[in-house]
Amino acid sequence: MAATDHSQQIKQDSRDYLISALLQLLKTKDLNDITVTQVVKKAGVSRMAFYRNFETLNDILIAYFKPKIDSEFTIIINKATPEQKMNALGSFFFELTDTMNLAVKRNYEFIIQNIFNDNIMNFYDTIMNWDHFSAVQRKYWTRFMSAGVYAIWREWLNSGQKESLNDIHTLIADFQFSTLQALKNETN
Structure with missing residues (x-):
């Protein structure tokens, strides 16, 4: 042994x-x-x-980033209090800023984005009630939100985080709610 x-x-x-x-x-x-x-x-x-x-070298980066990103989504999925989520996200994004800028500069951002997308899709599959939506709506709404959420976080990180974390969180929640509502109206 x-x-x-x-x-x-x-x-x-x-x-x-x-x-x-x-x-x-x-x-x-x-x-x-x-x-x-x-x-x-x-x-x-x-x-x-x-x-x-x-x-591959990509596998090394996946081994490094996946546990870090997965752990942040675990906090969010496990329905921690809003304050705990915001504190965890704030720390995570503060820590991620330089890494994200380097990932963009050194051409490995796609690895972070793929891990993020997998996690956000799992997040929506876990927290959403999809009973009133078709499989096609679910698939494309989730992909749409994943790309949009990533783009918002990326822009916020790369532009110096001028807006508050709470403002960004609210913006994403507004987009999520309004697009879901539009989808729901489409099925009614």
């Missing part, structure tokens, strides 16, 4: 080193300009260690 624990720890350490190395390289290079060889060299691990943990 001890050997298995040790092996797992070595694998986890390799993952951590690879994540750290790629994030460091992204400070000065675009994702498309970074190679696996550069990452393993910077991480101080073998190529084999890379392929034991990941298939």
Whole structure:
């Protein structure tokens, strides 16, 4: 058992080193300009260690961002109090600002956006009552809201967060309510 624990720890350490190395390289290079060889060299691990943990460089970024974004949506889905949600979101977005700007600059924003979209679609599937909507309405409304919510957060983060978090939250809630109401009116 001890050997298995040790092996797992070595694998986890390799993952951590690879994540750290790629994030460091992204400070000065675009994702498309970074190679696996550069990452393993910077991480101080073998190529084999890379392929034991990941298939692509994108997988490293997914391993880094997915737990962070997933945990924020868990707070929201678990219906924490509005104050807890706003505090958690405020901290998350404050922390995400530099990362988001770098993701845009270094061409890996699509990874963050895909994780965000998966989470927001799960969010709407979890909290919404879809009884009065068709499968087509559900599918496209959810995709529409996901893209819109992401665009609003992205713009807010990249433009210096001039509006309050509460204002942004209210704006998104207004869009959500009005588009749902329009959809509901369409089915009546």
